[in-house]
Amino acid sequence: MEENRLPFDAVILAGGRSSRLGGVPKQDLVFHHATLLQRALAASAGAAGTVVVGPRPEFSLPGVILCREEPEFAGPAAAISAGLEALARHCTSASEYTLVLACDMPLVQDAVAVLKEALVPAKGDGVMARSGDGTLQPLAGIYRTTGLKKAAEELASRGTLNNGSVRSLLASLEVQPVTVPAGSTADVDTWDDAAALGIAAGNQDKKPGPAQPQLTWEARS
Template sequence: MQADPLIFDALVLAGGRSSRLGGVPKQSLVLRGRTLLAWTLDAAAGARHTVVVGDLPPSSRRPSSGTSDDAGAAPALPPGVLSCREEPAFAGPAAAISAGLAALAGHGGGAPFTLVLACDMPLASQAVAVLRDAVAAAGDGRGAMARSADGRAQPLAAIYNTGELKRSCVALAGRNALVNGSVRALLANLDVQLVAVPAGSTADVDTWGDAAALGIAAGSQREDFDQNVRSQRGRQVVKSQDETLEEWCRALLQAYKLEDVQVDVNAVLSLAGVAAHAVVRPAAPLTTFIAGFAAGLAAAPGREMDAASMEAAMAVARSLAADYENEAAAGTPGE
């Protein structure tokens, strides 16, 4: 069999909060006797250098003691696999990618291409095989991003041109937009082809329902989570309105898989207040929805969706509301 001509390094992102799993690290979940981290490292096989970005399970940092306490625990990282952490921790996937590239550069990295994989897609090896073939066949330096069966692009299952990816990290850092930055912003100017991958190969684990659908054995980790939920429900938890809104905002972003999008809750509420006062009360949700939709259109190919685009969309709505109020006061409401 002819050797794969593609030369690439690999970044495995394993530093998320796993909030919808009760904080249980995704990389430590077990599928058919092996952790998701082990499955993801298998998918990255063939990489010249591999780095895991995030906090590793304890048994990934030290050899197994051979006792029964180690049963089902994550194995130590294979020889040569590096690990690092973005700074600050939980600064988002854009910051994690930048940290991983720096770690690779410090250990002789710098392959023409870089494979980027989230640690929670245990069947990703099928997608990676297709992506490698596509990049090698193109031969033009372009990367390739997985497109799932439902048509969605999967930026954390992709092979990128390393030089382009590094330049984008530098540009984002130069705007102080790397920490908690948007993956869309990081990748907006990269030249990649969207490649259809086998159905299910990019299925990820965000919830315990996702884990069950993939046949992942949650075991005592799920039991601990359920016990914690029951404990929380058993006592009154008093939250401020601000805390509740921030929590609800995070839940919505996670549900829509938009964790990398930053929302200024106060700015959105302010815009809603302006619309309610200047027009009519029901205009508040309508205005914020349309402004958000307009900002989202900035995520079209070649354009970035960031704080600036969101502020620009809200500025238009605020100006229009002010004009409407002035015209109404003059007795000639706008059409």
């Protein structure tokens, strides 16, 4: 995808309870010397505006908007809506498309690259990652911004935005599934998942890797 033809914003979800990880924030887990949040931010490189919906991380990242859904832990649909609202408040204009990413997929950069390529010929309201076995991953997708906003407004008007699923948010959109590289949407829900991906529970060195940009975190609500 040529970014000057199809500019995009990015909403990264990083505010879940991590209940199956004993409350350890997924965004702080380390894979190949970078936190999962840093890897998600790297996957969203080129976004005109980027918002992370979740708690303040322990490292600085400038130009990135930080917000939380209200109430906290109200689910992914509410988090996406909060991210879109934050972008609208702090960016001069909305991009045509919004990349939506959960922060718990360490290899998602490969999926995003394929989604960008598929977006150019795609029709409808965007593209969503699909693994080789047919499993859809709606938290790795690029969606038409106006469609996402309208869907969030409709859920809110029915009182179902809070605690709503991302699938309910996307139900009214025409989204094209795109098969992405094997393993690129593998996520971390449990310590077994972490171990399978080479993320060790006791190896949480939070120093940014050498390729990570030195940015300043800008918290906005």
